[in-house]
Amino acid sequence: MTLRPGSGRDLRPGSELAPAVFLDRDGTMIDDVGYLDSLSRVAFYPWTVDAIRALNRAALPVVVVTNQSGIARGLFSEAFVDETHRYLDERLAAAGARVEAYYYCPHHPKGTVAQYARGCECRKPGRGMIDQAARDLGLDPARSFVVGDKWLDVQLGLVVGARAILVRTGMGAAEERQPPDGVAADAVVDNLAAAASWIIGSLKSAV
Ligand SMILES: [Mg+2]
Ligand SMILES: [Zn+2]
Numbered sequence: 001m002t003l004r005p006g007s008g009r010d011l012r013p014g015s016e017l018a019p020a021v022f023l024d025r026d027g028t029m030i031d032d033v034g035y036l037d038s039l040s041r042v043a044f045y046p047w048t049v050d051a052i053r054a055l056n057r058a059a060l061p062v063v064v065v066t067n068q069s070g071i072a073r074g075l076f077s078e079a080f081v082d083e084t085h086r087y088l089d090e091r092l093a094a095a096g097a098r099v100e101a102y103y104y105c106p107h108h109p110k111g112t113v114a115q116y117a118r119g120c121e122c123r124k125p126g127r128g129m130i131d132q133a134a135r136d137l138g139l140d141p142a143r144s145f146v147v148g149d150k151w152l153d154v155q156l157g158l159v160v161g162a163r164a165i166l167v168r169t170g171m172g173a174a175e176e177r178q179p180p181d182g183v184a185a186d187a188v189v190d191n192l193a194a195a196a197s198w199i200i201g202s203l204k205s206a207v
Pocket of ligand 2: 105106107119120121122123
């Protein structure tokens with residue numbers, strides 16, 4: 001897990017913990033190209049920047065939580081993942097959108113790189129990345145939202161008591177056809193733009 005350098009400001013207004021949007025990366029923000037191992041393969045969906053900006057305007061911090069087992073499999077380095085997140089940040093900033101922090105899990109039990117080849121608390125649907133973000137940024141997971149293209153993203157949302165949204169981009173359309181027993185999303189929508197609208201709408205209806 002890492003926090004973006006220079007981030008980590010406390011988002012609490014007074015003593016209240018803030019809600020946030022925890023966003024999956026591959027298949028949700030950007031095209032899922034398998035194991036992303038080159039910046040030349042990064043492709044934002046056309047609506048991603050606008051959706052994140054809309055969440056920013058709604059005063060919801062956006063935090064990326066992503067499983068990157070390619071590190072454990074020796075396909076790319078932590079430094080490359082950090083570089084990728086800096087690149088995403090530059091692209092977002094150029095359009096006035098902001099991700100508060102990026103967390104990734106580098107582990108996998110069947111990894112080939114010894115230091116990462118283990119079970120862990122941070123690999124989704126484990127809650128380690130969200131718990132870390134909550135501590136770092138003063139967030140309340142139970143008032144938050146998790147958005148992703150896999151049921152493990154939805155499961156993560158359920159585990160932390162957040163509302164969970166499955167998007168049909170990436171693996172989402174295939175995932176939608178094969179729901180695991182006992183796992184239901186609060187919403188299944190076409191893409192991140194629709195997820196952002198659903199989230200913002202649910203905040204308004206809660207007031
Ligand atoms: Mg994904
Ligand atoms: Zn991990």
